[in-house]
Amino acid sequence: MPVQKWHVESCSHSTQLAALRPVASWFPFQIVFCTLSPAQPNSRGRKLPEASAAIRSHRSNVRGNVGSDGVAQVIFLSLAAAVTHHRASYHALSSGPTLSIVVLSFLSAITATISLATIGGSYYINRVPRSPWSQLTVFPALWATVWGVVANISPVGRLATWSPVVGFEAYEWIRPVFGQFGIDWLVAAWAVVGAHTIGNWLVGSALAEDVEIFVEEEQIISFTSDNLLPHPQPVRPRKRSSLPGVGHVLVLAGTLVCLAAPSFVISSLPLPAVSSLSTTSLDVACALPDLRRSGVLTGAPGLNDFKSESKMLENSADIILWPEGAVHFESSAEKEAAFEKLSSGMSNKKLYGISFEEYTLRDMSNGTQKEGIRRNGFALLSKQGLLMEYYKQHLVPKSFSLTASSDPPEIYTWNLGPPKGWNKTAWSPQTPSMRPIPLTASICLDFSTSASFxxxxxxxxxxxxxxxxxxxxxxxxxxxxxxxxxEELGSVVLWCDGGAGGVSGVAGGGMREFVQVGQGSWVRQIGIAWPFDQRRTFFSRGGGWAAVGAAWGIVGVGAGVEILVLKFLGVGGAARIVGKIRTLAAAAGALSLRRKREEQQPLLPHDLLEG
Incomplete structure (x- = not known):
């Protein structure tokens, strides 16, 4: 095995741990993809039968071991995922850590199998088209398509896909246009560029060690003849290789670099958090009461604890959000009574976002009631009462005690009046002088897939x-x-995590960093554009599947253009031009060699006598 190949495979196994973390990063993914991607190094210019035989032998060995190698890769990838997710999965299920680890390993094996099957499938698909461009771009299109389908049918959405979520700041502008579909295509396209570069390096090294490379037969020029011009041989155009060459890889790499250019023009900074003629200031809060005495947690907060915490936050916040499952209700009547009591104690121009678990009885057609269901819900309250209600759609697998909802979230428009010191007309020329703020809600795992919105x-x-x-x-x-x-929706999310090590903050609109980890209430001031553009982003209008169509369009259109160019321009003309250049170069070389030969030739005796 060449030294280069050993380095690449060692790097692949070591970076699998970094690539398969819960928060996947761009760069480790690139290294893993480059070593797994089915690149076919181009041996153009090497005409030896021995060279082609070596390559054919290498490929036959790969095909012969594809089953065992595939199983080994699945095992390695599953182990890497199990190691990186071990602590997180230890208490994921209430049934115990053993079942959690088994489920994790099973899910990791499934995702690894899908990934390797996609890579292997692209290899066999690439054997059909004769266009080098299509061979370069089939894998990115197939990769984005497969993971887009998996994310839509998986119970955990994008959490189970091989899709990086951090580390690609240069392509952040892609999200509101093509979403994660576009990011997946970019990842795979860069992997193809890297795989072909590494593949040519590895195969070139192997051939240099094992195969003698012969140069093409040059035209022979007789130095004893006065006719110094070589006799040109008829130029035979070479059969064009169907493998991607360096030029094709450079075109793809240049395209990927150009796609990063908009990031230098589009602003990614958040809006000012002070109300002005172009922004509306909002103070948002996350209510996380921390019941500790002498640093020791005394228990879980209840309804009264959240009520007291929210009342305290009203002095500095407009919208106060409670974490998921903050309170529990054993009946609809209990829930309605609690909401009524909370609303009556709220201040004007304030909103409470309350997350709860509710146990309700299902009515039968005969008027009786059967066994009840428990749902995870959200309610938006104001001084006037209930404004909006939503129930969680995506549940954590094995959550048998809860029932998922099929009702999508809705929009509630909150009309915000002018703050102190503002003229009503300056605040909003509309009647009444209000600035509409469209709000919606979703709960935890619903955010794992864009289909929720x-x-x-x-x-x-x-x-x-x-x-x-x-x-x-x-x-x-x-x-x-x-x-x-x-980012896909062009919106801002207020994320309030009530877990012991939960991450909470405000994301979107140029805001990337979370506010805190763990318990403790907090308030943050944000800015909303005024007037707010309520038009949906391109991705929200179907940009994800448009990205898939564009990816396959790049394959077909690029291959078609390449075929048309070759048909009308051909390669014979280029070969003839190259032949003439080589003939002139050979003639110039012959003249130079004869001049040196004459200068070095010793004088004969009759030349000395004549002198």
Whole structure:
């Protein structure tokens, strides 16, 4: 095995641990993809039968071991995922750590199998088309398509996909246009560029060690003849290789570099947090009462604790959000009574976002009631009462005690009046002088897939997102998923995680950093654009599947253009030009060699006598 190949494979196994973390990063993914991607190094210019035989032998060995190698890769990838997710999965299920680890290993094996099957499938698909461009771009298109489908049918959405969520700041502008579909295509496209570069390096090294490379037969020039011009041989155009050459790889790499250019023009900074003629200031809060005495937690907060904490936060916040499952109700009547009591004690121009678990009895057609169901819900309250209600759609697998809802979130428009010191007309020329702020809500795991918001008919300015995670790494992973959904929708998300190591903050609109980890209430001031553009982003209008169509369009259109160019321009003309250049170069070389030969030739005796 060449030294280069050993280095690449060692790097691949070591970076699998970094690439398969709960929060996947761009660069480790690139290294893993480059070593797994089925690149076919181009041996153009090497005409030896021995060279082609070596390559054919190498490929036959790969095909012969594809089954065992594939199983080994699945095992390695599953172990890497199990190691990186060990602490997070230890207490994921109430049934115990053993089942949690088994479920994690099973899910990791499934995702690894899907990934390797996609890579292997692209290899066999690339054997069909004869266009080098299509061979370069089939894998990115297939990769984005497969993971887009998996994310839509998986119970945990994008959490189970091989999709990086951090580390690609140069391509952040892609999210509101093509979403994670576009990011997946970019990852795979860069992997193809890297794989071909590394592949040519490895195969070139192997051939240099094992195969003697012969130069092409040059035209022979007789130095004893006065005719110095070589006799040109008929130029035979070479058969064009169907493998991608350096030029094709450079074109793809140049395209990827150009796609990063908009990031230098589009502003990624948050809006000013002070109300002006172009921004509306909002003070948002996350209510996380911390019941500790002498640093020791005395118990879980209840309804009265959250009520007292929210009342205290009213002095500095407009919208106060409670974490997921903050309170529990054993009946609808108990829930309605609690909401009525909370509303009556609220101040004007304040909103409470309350997350709860509710136990309700299902009515039968004959008027009787059967066994009840428990749902995870959210309610938006004001001084006037209940404004909006939503129930969680995506539940953590094995959550048998809860029932998922099929009703999508809705938009509630909150009319915000002028603050002190503002003229009503200056605040808003509309009648009444209010600035509308469209709000919506979703709960924790709903943010793992963009399908949760596909039914929204307008863009929300703020998404209220109660959450509860059981480990900091899981909390950070969900935080990044929430930030991704906010960027895709062109919105801002208020993320309030009530877990022991939960990550909480405000994401989207140029805001990337979370506010805190763990318990403790907090307040943050944000700015909303005024007037707010309620038109949906391109991604929200179907940009994800448009990205898939564009990816396959790049394959087909690029291959078509390449075929047309070759058909009308051909390669014969270029070969003839190259032949003439080589003939002139050979003639110039012959003249130079004859001149040197004459200068070095010794004088004969009759020349000396004549002298």
């Amino acid at each position: 596909s039914s929204l008919e307008e863009r929300p300015a703020l998404i209220l997102a109660p959450a509860r995670t059981w480990h900091t790494s899981v909390g950070y992973a969900m935080w990044e998923q929430a930030r991704a959904r906010a």
